[in-house]
Amino acid sequence: MSPRNRLDRLLPRPLSHVVVTEVAATPAEHRRRRRVVATTAVAGAGLLGASLSTAPGSREFYLSTAAVAGVWSVGGLASGPLHLGWIENRDATLRRPILTPVATGVAAFGVFYAGALLTRRVPLLGDAVARVLRFAHEGEDRRVLATTLANGVGEEIFFRGALYAALGGRNPVARSTAVYTLATATTRNPALVLAAGVMGTLFGLQRRASGGLQAPLITHTVWSALMVRYLPPLFRGASRARAIATAPGPTTRLAPGR
Numbered sequence: 001m002s003p004r005n006r007l008d009r010l011l012p013r014p015l016s017h018v019v020v021t022e023v024a025a026t027p028a029e030h031r032r033r034r035r036v037v038a039t040t041a042v043a044g045a046g047l048l049g050a051s052l053s054t055a056p057g058s059r060e061f062y063l064s065t066a067a068v069a070g071v072w073s074v075g076g077l078a079s080g081p082l083h084l085g086w087i088e089n090r091d092a093t094l095r096r097p098i099l100t101p102v103a104t105g106v107a108a109f110g111v112f113y114a115g116a117l118l119t120r121r122v123p124l125l126g127d128a129v130a131r132v133l134r135f136a137h138e139g140e141d142r143r144v145l146a147t148t149l150a151n152g153v154g155e156e157i158f159f160r161g162a163l164y165a166a167l168g169g170r171n172p173v174a175r176s177t178a179v180y181t182l183a184t185a186t187t188r189n190p191a192l193v194l195a196a197g198v199m200g201t202l203f204g205l206q207r208r209a210s211g212g213l214q215a216p217l218i219t220h221t222v223w224s225a226l227m228v229r230y231l232p233p234l235f236r237g238a239s240r241a242r243a244i245a246t247a248p249g250p251t252t253r254l255a256p257g258r
Contacts, residue, residue: 012087012100015205019086019094030166033079037166040075040158041179047071049186056138065147072154079162085212097215101206104215105222108202112195112227116234119191128191129235136232145228152224155180156217159200160207173204199223 025033051064076082086094119125136144159180164172177200184196203216 011090012097013090013209015209017088018209019088019211025080025165029080030168033162034166036075036079037158037162040071040079041163041183044068044071044075044158045183045186048183049188052132052135052187052189056135057140061135061139062143062147065151069147069150069154072151072158076154076157076162079166082157082161082165083212084214085207085210087210087215097206097210098218101215101218102222104202104206105219106226108199108219108223109226109230112223113230116231120234125191125194126235128189129231132189132192133232133235136228137236145225148224148228149221152220153217156203156213156220160203160216161213164204164207164213173201173208176207177201177204 047064047068051061051068054060054064084096087097087100088094116129119129159176163179164176167175177197180200181193181196185193187193199220203220206215206219207213209215
């Protein structure tokens with residue numbers, strides 16, 4: 001066998017190929033999962049919206065975002081068994097997804113970075129991105145990264161783990177992405193909602209193809225880490241301009257009784 005053919009056999013199949021590995025839940029287990037998922041979705045979405053209403057870099061920001069990650073993770077794990085999933089190579093062997101989701105996360109970041117260069121020219125989206133990135137600008141780097149990764153893991157445990165399983169076989173990719181996008185809409189930030197729709201679809205397709213949450217979890221954390229590290233410098237000037245524009249002026253400061 002030629003090296004080219006050997007390499008081709010080791011490549012993973014496309015996202016359209018589904019690896020069936022999950023064990024079907026009993027009706028009672030499914031009903032319980034759906035109850036836990038519904039409660040968690042409401043609580044998590046409310047906390048998510050509140051977390052981005054706090055001051056960037058503040059104690060309240062870190063506590064509230066940690067609470068959001070905790071709700072997604074605990075609710076997802078409490079809903080029932082979750083599966084890591086498999087990737088099938090072209091030679092029909094199964095393996096845990098690691099390298100492929102890492103490469104997918106890097107590629108997704110590249111697409112978003114290119115999009116960010118264009119987004120800066122669109123006032124509505126550029127301003128929305130700058131508002132989000134204020135939390136990276138004004139926060140401590142390690143804490144912001146830890147918060148971002150914790151929420152990425154929590155979101156995958158819940159949305160591509162518990163929620164996806166609770167939806168059953170009726171178009172779970174589109175439906176789980178819709179719920180993910182609606183939950184993100186509580187932030188009232190169009191850039192985050194758009195990202196949730198795009199990445200939620202990708203994560204859902206990974207979940208469907210692999211039969212578990214390991215692939216979307218790895219892709220999500222790689223993508224998030226790169227976004228936090230390399231995107232803020234593109235919008236630093238816009239973020240500072242917004243902070244100056246929204247700061248209280250001399251008239252406001254001289255009129256404390258208002």
